[in-house]
Amino acid sequence: MALPPYATISQRVGYYGLRIGCGLVFFFLVAPVLVIIPLSFNQDPFFTYPMAGYSLRWYEEIFGDGPLSILWQRSFVNSLLIALCSTLLATVLGTLAALGLNRAEFPFKSTVIAILISPMIVPIVVIAIGAFYFYAQIGLVGTHLGIILAHAAIGAPFVVITVLATLSGFDHNLVRAGSILGASPVRVFRKITLPLIFPGVASGGIFAFAASWDEIVIVLFMAGPEQHTVPRRMWSGIREHLSPTIIAAATLLILLSILLMLTMEWLRRRNERLRGINQP
Amino acid sequence: MFAKVANPTAAFAPGSAELQVQLRRAERSKKIWALVLIAPLFLFLAVTFVVPIARTLFLSVENPELRDMMPDLAAALQAWDSDGTPPDSLVRTFAADVLTAHENRTLARVGKRLNFSISGFRSLLLKTARRMPPQDSPDLLAELTALDKRWGERRYWAALKQASTPYTVEYLLAAVDHQFNPDGEIVEKPPERSIYLTVLARTAWISFVVVTICLFLGYPIAYLLATIPTKYSNLLLLLLLLPFWTSLLVRTTAWLVLLQNQGVVNDLAIWIGLWDEPVQLIRNRLGVYIALVHIMLPFMVLPLFSVMKGISPTHMKAAASLGATPITAFLKVYLPQTLPGAGAGILLVFILTLGFYITPALVGGPSDQMLSQFIAFNASTAVNWGMAGALSLLLMVGVAIFFSIYSRLVGVRDLRLG
Numbered sequence: 001m002a003l004p005p006y007a008t009i010s011q012r013v014g015y016y017g018l019r020i021g022c023g024l025v026f027f028f029l030v031a032p033v034l035v036i037i038p039l040s041f042n043q044d045p046f047f048t049y050p051m052a053g054y055s056l057r058w059y060e061e062i063f064g065d066g067p068l069s070i071l072w073q074r075s076f077v078n079s080l081l082i083a084l085c086s087t088l089l090a091t092v093l094g095t096l097a098a099l100g101l102n103r104a105e106f107p108f109k110s111t112v113i114a115i116l117i118s119p120m121i122v123p124i125v126v127i128a129i130g131a132f133y134f135y136a137q138i139g140l141v142g143t144h145l146g147i148i149l150a151h152a153a154i155g156a157p158f159v160v161i162t163v164l165a166t167l168s169g170f171d172h173n174l175v176r177a178g179s180i181l182g183a184s185p186v187r188v189f190r191k192i193t194l195p196l197i198f199p200g201v202a203s204g205g206i207f208a209f210a211a212s213w214d215e216i217v218i219v220l221f222m223a224g225p226e227q228h229t230v231p232r233r234m235w236s237g238i239r240e241h242l243s244p245t246i247i248a249a250a251t252l253l254i255l256l257s258i259l260l261m262l263t264m265e266w267l268r269r270r271n272e273r274l275r276g277i278n279q280p
Numbered sequence: 281m282f283a284k285v286a287n288p289t290a291a292f293a294p295g296s297a298e299l300q301v302q303l304r305r306a307e308r309s310k311k312i313w314a315l316v317l318i319a320p321l322f323l324f325l326a327v328t329f330v331v332p333i334a335r336t337l338f339l340s341v342e343n344p345e346l347r348d349m350m351p352d353l354a355a356a357l358q359a360w361d362s363d364g365t366p367p368d369s370l371v372r373t374f375a376a377d378v379l380t381a382h383e384n385r386t387l388a389r390v391g392k393r394l395n396f397s398i399s400g401f402r403s404l405l406l407k408t409a410r411r412m413p414p415q416d417s418p419d420l421l422a423e424l425t426a427l428d429k430r431w432g433e434r435r436y437w438a439a440l441k442q443a444s445t446p447y448t449v450e451y452l453l454a455a456v457d458h459q460f461n462p463d464g465e466i467v468e469k470p471p472e473r474s475i476y477l478t479v480l481a482r483t484a485w486i487s488f489v490v491v492t493i494c495l496f497l498g499y500p501i502a503y504l505l506a507t508i509p510t511k512y513s514n515l516l517l518l519l520l521l522l523p524f525w526t527s528l529l530v531r532t533t534a535w536l537v538l539l540q541n542q543g544v545v546n547d548l549a550i551w552i553g554l555w556d557e558p559v560q561l562i563r564n565r566l567g568v569y570i571a572l573v574h575i576m577l578p579f580m581v582l583p584l585f586s587v588m589k590g591i592s593p594t595h596m597k598a599a600a601s602l603g604a605t606p607i608t609a610f611l612k613v614y615l616p617q618t619l620p621g622a623g624a625g626i627l628l629v630f631i632l633t634l635g636f637y638i639t640p641a642l643v644g645g646p647s648d649q650m651l652s653q654f655i656a657f658n659a660s661t662a663v664n665w666g667m668a669g670a671l672s673l674l675l676m677v678g679v680a681i682f683f684s685i686y687s688r689l690v691g692v693r694d695l696r697l698g
Binding site: 010011014018019021022025026028029030032033035036039046047048049089093094096097099100101103104106110112114115116118119121122123124125126127128129130131132133134135149150152153156160210213214216217220221231234235238239242246247250253254257258260261262264265 | 307310311313314315316317318319320321322324325328329330331332333335336337339497500501503504514516518519520521522523525526527528529530531532533534535536537538540542543544547574577578606631634635637638642652655656659660665668672675676679683687
């Protein structure tokens with residue numbers, strides 16, 4: 001909504017005031033994330049500008065072969081392993097459940113939905129101590145599997161919600177057409193349903209991946225030293241001594257977030273195009 | 281997928297019984313299929329999520345220590361009416377069980393449980409076990425009292441009785457700073473031992489302040505996003521979502537780096553001349569508010585944005601052409617239409633802020649810790665699972681109340697992510 005040429009002074013003040021105010025809020029949102037990126041290239045272990053010089057020494061502490069670097073690299077491997085496994089589990093189970101929820105009305109459907117998405121609402125510390133207490137009794141504390149299961153539980157609701165949202169615009173006549181033309185239910189799912197709901201499945205998967213990749217509280221309770229993830233290493237770093245290596249790791253994570261976010265945006269646009277909701 | 285039709289011509293005759301049977305059968309098979317698809321996730325969550333949490337919450341009323349480690353004493357205590365001094369037989373059972381538990385090395389665990397009721401009980405028990413008077417003395421209670429005069433106080437025996445019941449509300453009472461007195465009545469804890477009501481009030485207050493700041497910062501942002509052309513708003517949405525996607529620990533690290541005394545913000549402010557000395561911006565309440573608002577703002581903006589997107593700009597023009605000042609038009613026409621979005625945002629931010637743990641733990645000082653911190657402390661450092669369960673129950677009740685309002689208002693089916 002552009003400012004019309006006949007705008008009054010108060011309208012002008014409101015117009016520019018809104019934009020300046022919003023600019024400041026956006027600055028508040030984005031600046032902290034971006035400001036620390038250059039600091040990771042500081043040659044001195046300080047966190048202030050101006051910087052005396054640039055160096056990659058903090059990245060070497062992550063990717064080199066010192067004893068600390070080994071720990072960092074292992075934490076990246078752990079994070080990736082746990083996030084990928086839990087995402088796979090959450091995506092498969094979540095997609096099936098969303099298909100089921102979309103398929104028919106049945107009694108207590110709202111309650112079932114509420115239970116399926118409750119991991120998003122229950123405070124993470126309650127989930128973590130519950131998992132810790134319960135999994136300890138079945139020997140899953142201090143194992144990758146225990147963390148994967150807990151992370152899959154917190155990731156699945158994201159998949160249910162995104163796939164349900166995609167299905168809300170889904171034309172069920174396409175499925176019927178496939179069946180009438182003689183395709184088996186599995187074939188109908190593979191050839192018709194899955195390609196159409198894929199953007200929802202993928203965005204749900206990305207949400208689930210981010211939820212696991214970023215998760216720290218469950219890891220704090222459940223992980224032994226063998227399962228330390230990147231957030232867990234950053235946590236001990238922040239508590240003991242805030243070193244620039246943590247800033248370097250944070251920068252790498254920011255790059256990953258930007259990548260995930262742009263993938264999401266691409267999926268969203270693709271979904272809108274596929275479903276023909278192309279608003280101006 | 282479709283039920284087989286035995287006789288097509290007859291089946292499709294309108295109102296025929298067979299058609300109705302077929303339709304009903306198709307409907308039922310659809311429902312069964314739906315349940316079959318939902319079942320895997322439902323069972324998975326039941327095992328990995330619902331049962332563990334229910335188990336932990338149940339710990340808040342369990343009272344197993346005395347009954348497991350000193351079963352005879354627990355039975356004797358149950359028979360005692362806790363009036364006056366404990367009978368001789370009870371004291372003898374007590375002495376025998378304390379010695380047995382001491383030998384089995386389980387006395388410390390019982391002591392830990394009793395310490396929860398009266399601090400110092402654990403060391404009293406261990407001391408008594410080490411210097412137990414001879415079992416055959418005629419007045420064992422007098423001997424015990426001579427060893428430590430606390431055994432002459434009724435409240436220690438009353439605490440033992442409290443610990444001998446199968447279930448207890450002691451942890452739940454402690455979560456709201458109450459306890460039993462020796463007569464079994466519920467009384468307030470002495471002020472120096474009361475912490476949790478303060479923590480509860482603090483948690484609610486921090487959440488309230490964060491919600492308020494988010495509303496005032498988020499409303500104009502959502503308005504701007506909803507009124508500018510889509511190509512700009514898409515870009516700005518990406519900016520809004522960047523912090524949303526950035527790891528929580530990364531953002532917390534960023535604030536720690538920026539807000540410390542020798543950090544970027546202090547340097548900049550001193551350079552501009554806003555203040556002369558470094559100001560404490562972190563490890564206090566201010567730091568918690570800054571970091572939490574930064575995290576929660578997108579959750580406020582997104583529901584507001586999706587509601588505002590649906591409000592036609594002609595409404596405001598119509599109001600203006602009918603003579604309303606911009607402020608009147610906003611208050612009477614625009615604001616009421618955005619209330620559902622504001623309500624959703626407020627509730628979502630409030631629910632999520634109530635359970636925050638990591639951020640206050642890292643950027644807050646000791647007096648800024650929220651309820652979650654005390655749950656984690658009781659579960660890990662103090663290993664007091666009863667207390668951890670009771671505080672979790674309290675937090676869950678708070679979240680459940682606001683979530684049920686949320687689902688009435690917004691509907692869980694319409695829960696959206698960005």
